[in-house]
Amino acid sequence: MSGDNCIFCKIIEGKIPSKKVYEDDEILAFHDINPSAPIHFLVIPKKHLPMLSDASSEDTQLLGKIMLKIPELAIQEGANPGQAGGFKVLMNNGAEGGQEVYHMHLHVLAGKRVGN
Ligand code: AMP
Ligand code: ZN
Numbered sequence: 001m002s003g004d005n006c007i008f009c010k011i012i013e014g015k016i017p018s019k020k021v022y023e024d025d026e027i028l029a030f031h032d033i034n035p036s037a038p039i040h041f042l043v044i045p046k047k048h049l050p051m052l053s054d055a056s057s058e059d060t061q062l063l064g065k066i067m068l069k070i071p072e073l074a075i076q077e078g079a080n081p082g083q084a085g086g087f088k089v090l091m092n093n094g095a096e097g098g099q100e101v102y103h104m105h106l107h108v109l110a111g112k113r114v115g116n
Contacts, residue, residue: 003048008103038111079110
C-alpha cells in the first residue's frame, strides 16, 4: 500500500535517495534532510498511514515496535546514554499539529540539549 505522490513512500521504494539509519520489513529510519539538531532522523512505518490519527488497533504492534526501536537507534546514531544523555521524540499530526509530510513519522532529535 503506497500513497499517491507520497515522498516518504518514494523513499521506501528507493525512488528518492535517503541516508538510512535502519530498515526492516515494517520500518524505515533515515536522516532528516533539514536537521534541527546535530542528530535528527525520522522513523516511519512502511505502511502508508498519513498520520497518527489514521492508525487503528490493527497497527498496535507496528507502533509499539517503532517506539521500542527508537532508543536503540538514538544510541546507534550517537545520542548519549542514560538519564544525563537522551533524545527527544516528536510527532506532528495534521496541519494544526505542524505536519507537512502526510506519511506518519516520528522525529528523533539528539546531540545537544533538545529538551525544554
Ligand atoms: P513534519 O513537519 O513533521 O511533517 O516534518 C517533515 C520532515 O520531513 C521535515 O523535518 C523535513 O525536513 C523532512 N523531509 C522532507 N523531505 C525529506 C526527504 N526527502 N528526506 C528526508 N527528510 C525529509
Ligand atoms: Zn507514504
